[in-house]
Amino acid sequence: MIATMREPEAGEVPLGIIRTPTPQLRAFVETQKTAMPAADFAAMMGEIHGLYGKYRAALEAASTGVRRAQALHRMMEGAVATASGVTVSCQKGCCGCCHFEVEIFGYEAEVLRDCVNGGVAVDRSRLEIQSSRERKSPEWLKFWSRDNRCVFLGEDGACRVYEDRPAACRRLLVTTPPEACTTLGAAVAPVQILLAEILLSAALDLGPKGHASISKMLMPLLTA
DSSP states (O other): OOOOOOOOOTTOOOOTTOSSOOHHHHHHHHHHHHHSOHHHHHHHHHHHHHHHHHHHHHHHHSOTTHHHHHHHHHHHHHHHTTOTTOOOOOOTTOOGGGGSOOEEEHHHHHHHHHHHHTTOOOOHHHHHHHHTSOTTOGGGGSTTOGGGSOTTBOTTSOBTTGGGOOHHHHTOOBSSOGGGGGSTTOOOOBOOOHHHHHHHHHHHHHOOSOEEEHHHHHHHHHHO
């Protein structure tokens, strides 16, 4: 579920102006490339590029920092709202996705820093443990480990910064029962939202200030 930044590999479908597509967007395009007539595929790519340009321009129009984060979050909410007809099972207190390596943008970390400075207490020891890990560390695969809990997750399983949660968190939705997300080996069906992936791809291409796990992006801001 993490949007990663990498160069396309040989044989992959090129995405034109989108330099850093999320894995979900790349997979969607590759699937449609083989399933659709060439003309229809070209038309679809034109629409995707148009939406990408619209999102990128809107993000560029917002100054960097907290304002850009707020703009990204508003647009992500709009993208998620397009998943009409999908029964999402996520609810307050289900927190399986809050135990994995979730990557955010540097300007989103500034929002979380302001939450901490505003009185939201975090476990600094856990934050340091998480921030010291290499990206995609095997430690993140230790199912339901307390060391993997997001530092903003309350003991009741609810997010303590819900209104300010990162874009990646906003698009992590499933249709399977909440218990499946916290049951080892259970099948989980994530909701795939094309607009959300196009938006994240635009944000990845735009930058600045990096893109890494919550802990890696937040820790330097709290120790500066």
